[in-house]
Amino acid sequence: MTDTSDPVPVLIVDDDPSMRAALRQWIRLAGFETREVATADQAIAQLNPGFEGCVVTDVMLEGEDGMSLLRRIKDLDADLPVVLITGHGDVPMAVDAMRAGAYDFVEKPFDPDHIAEVVRRACDKRTLILENRSLRTQLEESAGLESRLIGASPAMQALRQQILHFARTDAAVLITGETGTGKEVIAQALHDFSPRQGGPFMAINAAALPEAMVEAELFGHEAGAFTGADRQRTGRIEAASGGVLFLDEIVSMPLALQPKLLRVLQEKKIDRIGGTKPVEVDIRLISAANIEPAEAVQSGRLREDLLFRLNTIELRVPPLRERGRDALLLFDTFLNRFAVQYGLEAPVTSARDEAFLQTYSWPGNVRELRNAAERFVLNAPVSPQPLExxxxxxxDPSAALAGGGLKELMDAYERNLIEGALRRHGGRISDVMNELNLPRRTLNEKMTRLGLSREQVGQSDAAES
Ligand SMILES: Nc1ncnc2c1ncn2[C@@H]1O[C@H](COP(=O)(O)OP(=O)(O)OP(=O)(O)O)[C@@H](O)[C@H]1O
Ligand SMILES: [Mg+2]
Structure with a gap:
């Protein structure tokens, strides 16, 4: 028995009604759902590359024989199992069929138990193939997303999982996070990993347009609708049909337009300015905000009813300073990418640079870090300087560090420097002393005060103490 909950379908192809009835009876008794057709063309019409079961066909069909049907099925999906029913003594044909990729053949007159057993094995095999396929797709997708939305922190791993999951649905997603955290990357990924991937991705950023233009951009207009509208123009909402509409910086959407936008989202129809009949639109909605949307509602900039249309799913993107060591990983990746792009060598980062990467507050988040990496690569050959x-x-460097008084800042800074060096040298104290130019005693004192141990950061089997 296959272990799926819905019965697995078996397509029976035979032009003889009594034969179909017999097959139906035995295959149903074995626990499968049956579908029946009389011709090869009808059979092909019933199948698709994701068909979940197998095909049982007579080799003698009117018009087109089972062998040619077998080839057509193999063209559709090479892994779809086909069981052939052959006449008595048709051994050469059966051999040919196996060569052409048939799963098995059963000789007439058949034994009911035998046919049930063959169908069961074919369907089990099919289930396995489909499971493998879906696993492979998931793996490919998550690998693709990992290189676009880089980050090994638990928060980013969880976010990538959520993106792949919600991409499969049509639910409205609101992405919130500070500037430069990757909201647009996420919106694009939600489109690219979704069933709408072949459709358009239309972005509109209300903050980047003069208020007066937003309406025409969104809704489009007919020729002559207003002064200056000399030609008919398709709005972004209409142009997004079949794909994704990305409303960036939703909080900047002019308040006067919000009720109209809401109506379109509810009715899935839009009226061009000056238009007479509404146009149907089929869009998936993704929006982004870099301030807390609830606060924008409080302060009267965003209508609550519109927010409720947008935030079926809310994805919160953490600021870079809350992603642990992701700053190091991102910087390293960008260094290499820019080095390749500019045909330069990727510069080496010092302990001080790495400490800075982890302690700086990155108010511009990944965008700021990416720009820093670009300048770091470009400057390195002519005027190398510390990243900081x-x-x-x-x-004043300390002013740029996250939170705390001077003492905490200094401690955080020292801790990061020493931790980074310990890590790089696999916990070998003498190398750390060398790099930081510190006597052993001072280093030991600092490590004790800062709660650092070499086992914790380096390798406990390091050569010496
Ligand atoms: N996790 C990440 N991995 C790789 N690149 C990233 C990541 N997050 C952001 N980026 C890059 O950082 C830059 C800023 O990202 P993005 O434009 O998506 O930010 P945003 O949240 O939309 O910012 P804003 O609110 O200012 O519009 C882009 O170049 C983007 O490719
Ligand atoms: Mg953005």
Missing amino acids: TLVTGQR
């Missing part, structure tokens, strides 16, 4: 200087410029 490059990023904070003339600013």
Whole structure:
């Protein structure tokens, strides 16, 4: 028995009604759902590359024989099992059939138990093939997403899982997070990994357009609808039909337009400005906000009823400073990407750079870090400087660090430096002393004060103490 909950379908192809009845009886008794057709064309019409069961066909069909049907099925899906029913003594044909990719053949007159057994094995095999296929797709998808939305922190891993999961649905998704955290990357991924991937991805950023233009951009207009509208123009909502409409910075959507937008989203129909009849639209809605949407509702910038249309699913993207060591991973990846792009060598980061990467507050998040990596690569051959200087410029470096008083900042800074060096040297104290130019005693004192141990960060089997 196959272990799926719905009965697995078996397509019976035979032009003889009494033969179909007999097959139906035995195959149903074995626990399968049966579908019956009389010709090869009808059979092909019933099948698709994801067909969950197997096909049982007579080799002698009117018009077209079972062998040619077998080939057509193999073209459709090479892994779809086909069981052939052959006349008595048709051994050469059966051999040919096996060569052409038939799963098995059963000789007439057949034994009911035998046919049930063959069908069962064919369907079990089919279930396994389909499971493998879906696993492979999932693996490919998550690998693809991992290189677009980089991050090994638990928060980013969970976020990637959610994206792949919600991409399969048509639910409205609202993405919230500070500037530069990757909201647009996520919106694009939700489109690219969804069944709408072949459809358009239409983005509109209300904050980037003059208020007066937003309406025409969104809804489009007929020629002559207003002064300056000399040609008919399709709005972004209409152009997004069949795909995704991405409403970026939703909080900047002019308040006066929000009821009209809401109506379109509810009715899935739009009226062009100056148009006479509404146009149907089929869109999936993704939106983004870089401030807390609930606060925008409080302050009267965003209508609550519109928010409720947008936030069926809410994905929160954490700021970079809350992603642990992801800053290191991202920086390293960007260094290599820019090095390739500019045909330069990827510069080496120092302990100080790495400490900075982890302690800086990154108010511009991944975008800021990416820009820093680009400048770091470009500057390295001519005027190498510590990353910190490059990023904070003339600013007092401590002011740029996240939270806490001077003492906490200094401690955090020291801890990161020492931790980074310990990690790089696999916990070998003498190498850390060398790199940081510290006597053993001072290093030991600092490590004790900062609660660091070499076992914790490096390898406990390091050569010496
Ligand atoms: N996790 C990530 N991995 C790789 N690149 C990233 C990641 N997050 C963001 N980026 C890159 O950082 C830059 C900013 O990302 P994005 O434009 O998606 O941010 P945003 O949240 O939409 O920002 P804003 O609110 O300012 O519009 C882009 O170049 C994007 O490719
Ligand atoms: Mg954005």
